[in-house]
Amino acid sequence: MTLAALYVASYLVGAIPFGVLIARLGGVDILRTGSGNPGATNVYRTLGWRYGIPVFALDVLKGYAPAAVGFWMTGSKEQAFLCGLLAIAGHSLSPFLKFRGGKGVATGLGALLGSMPWVGLSALGAFLLVFAISRYVSLASIVAAASIAAFGFIYGEPRVLQIILVLLALFVVVRHRMNIRRLLAGEEPRFGKKAKVEKPT
Numbered sequence: 001m002t003l004a005a006l007y008v009a010s011y012l013v014g015a016i017p018f019g020v021l022i023a024r025l026g027g028v029d030i031l032r033t034g035s036g037n038p039g040a041t042n043v044y045r046t047l048g049w050r051y052g053i054p055v056f057a058l059d060v061l062k063g064y065a066p067a068a069v070g071f072w073m074t075g076s077k078e079q080a081f082l083c084g085l086l087a088i089a090g091h092s093l094s095p096f097l098k099f100r101g102g103k104g105v106a107t108g109l110g111a112l113l114g115s116m117p118w119v120g121l122s123a124l125g126a127f128l129l130v131f132a133i134s135r136y137v138s139l140a141s142i143v144a145a146a147s148i149a150a151f152g153f154i155y156g157e158p159r160v161l162q163i164i165l166v167l168l169a170l171f172v173v174v175r176h177r178m179n180i181r182r183l184l185a186g187e188e189p190r191f192g193k194k195a196k197v198e199k200p201t
Contacts, residue, residue, distance in 0.1 A: 005071060010083040012067035014090025014107055017097050018058040019043050026051050031097070039102035041137045041191070056106050062088045070115070072156025077115055081161060084111025087169070092175065103175040105141045108168065112148065116161065119151045135190040138179035145172035 019038035023030035034042045040059060044052025046077040063084050070076075070083030091107040093099045112120030126147040131140035144170070152165040173180075182188035 003079070005075075006066075006070060006083060007086055010070070010086040011090040013062050013066055015094040015096055015101075016058075016062060016063070017094055017101070019055045019102065020097065022051050022055050022148070023047060024060075030196070031100070036102075037102055038097070040106055044191075045189075059102070059106035060110040060113070062091065063107035063112075064114040065110075067111045067114025075089030077186075078160060079114035079157065081111065081164065084108075084115050085164070087111055088168075096106065097099070103141070104172055108145070108172065116152070116157055118155050119148055119157065119165070121146045122151045123153075136183065136188055137191050138176055138188060140185060141172055142176050142180070145169045145176075 002168065017038050019030055021044070023033075023038075023043050023046065030036075030038050030043055030046065033046050036042070040052050040056035043097035045056045066087045067080045071080035074080070088104045088107050090101075090112055092101040092104045094101040109120055109124060112123060114120075120194070122145045126140060127140045127144035127148055130143045134140065144174070147169075149166040149169050152162045179188055
């Protein structure tokens with residue numbers, strides 16, 4: 001496989017809308033339910049853990065696999081992370097959903113685990129800590145995203161990756177701008193609150 005083919009494959013793997021597909025198995029159009037986001041949190045709120053956990057696992061995997069394959073092919077951490085970034089782009093701007101998509105948190109975690117595992121594990125730790133205290137998935141995601149830039153510096157990652165981590169953190173925070181507004185207004189639902197269900201048409 002050439003690098004060009006790997007890049008295209010990374011994007012297309014990331015673009016697979018597992019949240020939409022799995023929610024349809026439960027008879028739900030996830031794009032018209034709750035927040036309208038096809039990510040694991042919205043699926044969990046709508047259909048419960050039996051559907052939400054597989055979506056989360058598959059979204060992580062579709063970030064991890066391209067990054068891991070990229071590292072296996074090239075031996076380059078930078079190339080591995082580039083493949084992971086393309087998977088995040090596919091997840092957030094999926095051609096299968098008319099270039100809509102999720103916020104990239106789970107897929108971003110997978111990309112980090114496949115290219116910079118210590119950064120990924122540390123960001124996961126930050127997420128779990130904030131989530132355990134607040135019970136807000138969005139707040140935990142924002143803090144975890146912001147932390148990756150710091151962890152990239154702490155673990156001495158290459159300078160170009162440190163810069164990209166800052167940009168990725170900003171991307172995730174921007175994707176959560178509506179959540180930030182709801183958090184500030186005290187209107188953000190805590191984890192476990194059920195969403196209103198819309199059946200597929």
